[in-house]
Amino acid sequence: MSQFRYSKDEYDINRILKLNQDISNEISNDYELHEQRNDADANIESTKSLLIKLGKKKDIDRISTEIDNKKGNRKLNYRPIIQDWETILSDTAGEYSKKFVLEDIMSNTEINESMYEYNAINAQFSAKTSIINKRDLSFLAIATALQVLKTLLFPYVSKKFGYGDSFNPDDRLAHNDKSIEAEHRNANDRFKDHFQERYKPGYWINMLYQTPPYDITSGSKDLGINMGGKAHRMYTLGHDPILGWLFGTANILTDCITFNSFANHRVSRVDPLTAKKKMLITAEQVPLTMMFKESYDMCRADKLNLPAAVFAQALHYKSDIFTKMGLPVPLLSSFNESFASKLYDDHYDALCLARDMKIIGASFIISKVIDIIITLTHGLFNNDNEPKDLYEVRTRKILLISNSIASSSTIINALITKNLCNLDIGIVFNTISGLFSNIRFIYKIKEEFVMSEISDRLQKEIDELDYLFNNI
Incomplete structure (x- = not known):
């Protein structure tokens, strides 16, 4: 072995x-x-x-x-x-x-000697790329101070932009507000008038004006399905700001409703007993594969069916997103329903998440800008006597250490204060991305350095053999 x-x-x-x-x-x-x-x-x-x-x-x-x-x-x-x-x-x-x-091939002594030589080369690389001189230590101190100062200021600055806050329902419109309904109807009319001049009427017009199937709640209790009453948007994938573009559009095309559990039911718009108009979630379960197959068939049946379904989905998003209930945080309800429900009940919706993501993105960009400034400034002090790659390894080690210290400080701050809003997620993302890119770069340079040293030593032996071979 x-x-x-x-x-x-x-x-x-x-x-x-x-x-x-x-x-x-x-x-x-x-x-x-x-x-x-x-x-x-x-x-x-x-x-x-x-x-x-x-x-x-x-x-x-x-x-x-x-x-x-x-x-x-x-x-x-x-x-x-x-x-x-x-x-x-x-x-x-x-x-x-x-x-x-x-x-x-080799004896234990020869293997040990080879490993000793390999370890010596590794030690040589570590010595050449260690942050031990005053210049590198100064840059490490500056980079760490800048990143830590940013994480300490983050809770105060981000709070001014409402980071982590929920919205006030009193500042929003009701879901059936007349202005929303009028704008919705006018947008549908413009879409219909634009295409009706060139294309014949079809089912695509129905999709524009009829209630989307994922907005129907009648019949859910009889099936033992919890739709959360007024909070039904959280339990249907048609209302998910991301998944809805796929599932909501497919629901509109096929008159199905897909729940956050990925269960899929057919929707009826006419009572089969009285033949009167009645929107109802039926007990008929439709496999997702069949729903997408029916969606494909609908797209082929009329070239306007898909554009109309996508337009209806987009318009429904637009009419729901600024209402008192808003749209739920995307994806979360399919993986952690209890947490998604708590956020939704606390009036934290997709718009709140979008606002917070902008703040996190700004924090990430600021951390990245600090890294770029440190990289460029540290690079100015390189001289021609030192290999550029080895010098860059030292630069990246400075970034790794400074970002890691800053990330640790913001995590500790959030734990001590028990306030998640004090966590600077931007610097954490920057640190994680740096771990992948910088460590991969350092490993690549180290591998090249080791192979170069081994090749140089091997080349000397080959040159000696060539000399003996050519002079026999």
């Missing part, structure tokens, strides 16, 4: 390393080759001794000098054929098909 994990490419490299190791061991343990080499060396020495006795010492010295001078340029007459990587892998697929690990 190896102490390391390997990718497929690393297993291939291990296989070739094992092959080279076996070939090297075979050569070094070849007794006949060793004897032939010793015999050749002995013959050369005996020949030189004989020539010296014959008075040829000067000639031997001259030839030896010429040979030494040609060592750098002398090439082998017969060079080994260097195969490409894929060919070598293919040739070793049989005998060396086993998944070799480093323990099969």
Whole structure:
């Protein structure tokens, strides 16, 4: 069992390393080759001794000098054929098909020495990117002070813009206010008049003027469905400011109502017994897949059905959003109905959320601007003697530390005061986004640095081998 994990490419490299190791061991343990080499060396020495006795010492010295001078340029007459990587892998697929690990190739001592060298390179990277000099520490202190000061001021500034406040229903219009109904009717008339000149009348006109199916509440009690009375908007996905564009539009096309539990029921507009007009949620359940299939069929049946449904959905949003009940916080009721219900009962709606999101967004932008100022200013102090990438790692570490301290301070403040409005969510978002981008960048630079150092050390060994290889 190896102490390391390997990718497929690393297993291939291990296989070739094992092959080279076996070939090297075979050569070094070849007794006949060793004897032939010793015999050749002995013959050369005996020949030189004989020539010296014959008075040829000067000639031997001259030839030896010429040979030494040609060592750098002398090439082998017969060079080994260097195969490409894929060919070598293919040739070793049989005998060396086993998944070799480093323990099969290196001894524990060699592995420990390699790990020591790897750790030394990591320590070298840490030393080069540590925030230990006065300049970096000064920038860290400034960045931290700016971000922490912003988080401390956030509760006071944001409160002036109504952050976290609910709305006052007395400042809103009733859902059946005459002005809303008149504007709604006029908008429908303009839409109808615009298209009726060029297209024949159809069901699309009905969708404009009839009550949207998700506004119908009759029949829900008989089915055991809680629609919250006047707060029914929270329990239907047609009123969800985000999901409503999909489910509300589909409901209008198919006369269905989709609840926040994703249960889907057919809506009837005529009493089947008396044939009189009566809007009612029926017991007929319609699978969501069938509703969307019917929506697709309706879109194909008349090219104005979809535009009319989307227009009706948008107009319904517009008429509901500024009323006393408003529109619920998007998505929440489908995942946490009790919390969504509490917010809705406390008159915290989609408009309140939109206002708070703008404040959070402004806070995020201010934190990001501080980061940009620190990055640009710190970058001005870089000199040509220091690699740009390593210097930027130090810059990003300054940002990570300062943002983390500021985020911790605002979280602690919110916990101590037990007031969620004191939490500067903008700096928290900035810190989280920085964790992903900056840590990924630092890891990438570190990996390049380690690989570069290993390559440099390996290249020195390769150069030595090439020198010996070319001068045999």
